[in-house]
Amino acid sequence: MSSLSLIAVAGPSGSGKTTWINQFLGEQTTPAYYLRPGLEKASVDIGAINYRFPSVEVVSDTQAQTVLSQRLRLPKRKAPALTVGQLPEKATVYMEVGFHLDLASSCLTSFPFHRVAVLPPEMESSQWHEWADQVVQGNSVESARNGQLPNIWCTPLRGQVFDPASLDTIWTELTGGAYGQVQRAKGIFEVPDGSLVQIDFVDGLSGSEYRNLNVSPWLDGRPNRFSGLEVVGWELEESAIAQAVLDSCLSDHVIKQYQSYYQEVVSS
Template identity: 55%
Template sequence: MASSNITLVAGSPGAGKTTWISQFLTDQSQDLFYLCPGMGRDSVDLVRIGYRFPWVSVIPENQAQTVLAGLPRQAQVYLELGFHLDLASPLLATLPCQRVAVLPPSLNQSEWHDWADEVIPGNDIQDAGRDPLPELWRSPLTGQVFDPPSLDELLIELTGGAYGKVMRLKGIFEMPDGRAFHIDFVQGLPGIEYTELNLPRWLQGRPNRFSGLEVVGHHLEQETISKTLLASCLADDVLAQYQHQYQRLHPDEETKEVFSI
């Protein structure tokens, strides 16, 4: 492991940690590894990295110690640390690594500044500190397909403060035409970003690939958000009608097995 290059990347929610890491994952000639500890299997960032960069080895958390102990020479490893993780964790303290903090330029002093070897200026978001620590709420959505207008309305309400103060929102959502989208919102930045994922259209029943939502904020009405999410999903008969229509429009499309952890 001593000959490998390990970079720990920490910082406030929405500052741009995943974006900063992604610029280093484009070189297919390198042995590249990515790990998002503390998020388990159902991490939006973990899955999206796997979709965008299929040549990157995405490390399952339960295999992290084994993989890190047997890295190939000159491997490049990026560990993205959630804002909720303890920077003084014994595991993090013993890793031979470079520590990078991606932080808003307006945040002049923090625990991340004291921890990092290098501070990278990221998105200039507000309320970027850890006091009080915001909530992290996650909802698995695998198998659910959304009515697009209902989903748009929900996301506008959610990011507008209807169900608590949302600082950060990201998710992967399935649409009735078989496409999947990554949706991203950062408080203080304009709009909600929709990015289509480069995946085969899923037009045969309910999708058996990851989708889910992660929300960071304060005073989140979690039960209400969950109920409103489900109300925006399509019932089996409606989904079947949509898929039948799109199958006729896209007869050559096939559902394929894609990234899994």
């Protein structure tokens, strides 16, 4: 009998689902897999897990049904990539369930997931309470406003580079309400010294969390790796956000100047 563990983690946006999963990924000694249905192409969470936990395999939406159904053992522990329909025994699959997904969807009901709800301490009853096998106390967040769930807007930023001052300005404007009421914002951004910066904001918590991701500096042209922005909130001015982001991106000429400088710094 397979000892594969399936864990689904759900809750409101900003409650701490990703943080809860990450604490286990950081301590994982057996094979671990991660699935985030519905936001695959622009998911900041998927990008961050790829960078922070390179041994964790990300299961795509298209692979998920077959992979979870068949549960076969991989021929080697460190295969270069997950083969559809193959999972090792003693593996743990973490599925992060976005607030926008139906808890009765087939991807959740077709498999024997252990259901974990990460919920605000002030929330005493909800659809997540009814769904969960285990309730974990998370961040205090507003899950709905006047009965209306927040909207989610995301965009990939592959190839775009931001100078730190401009990035700080647009982040302060965004989280300060210049483009609508933002409940949650998360992003991975390229900066001129070739590094990647992850920024997280949750309304109600103090400030934003900045993290330098452990990746090799990209100092040769526009970066060809994942970066992106995800914003959750109400009355979001999506076109204005997109334009502000675009206006903050560096031109080819400026990127080349920065990279020439940092290449000299590295070589000296």
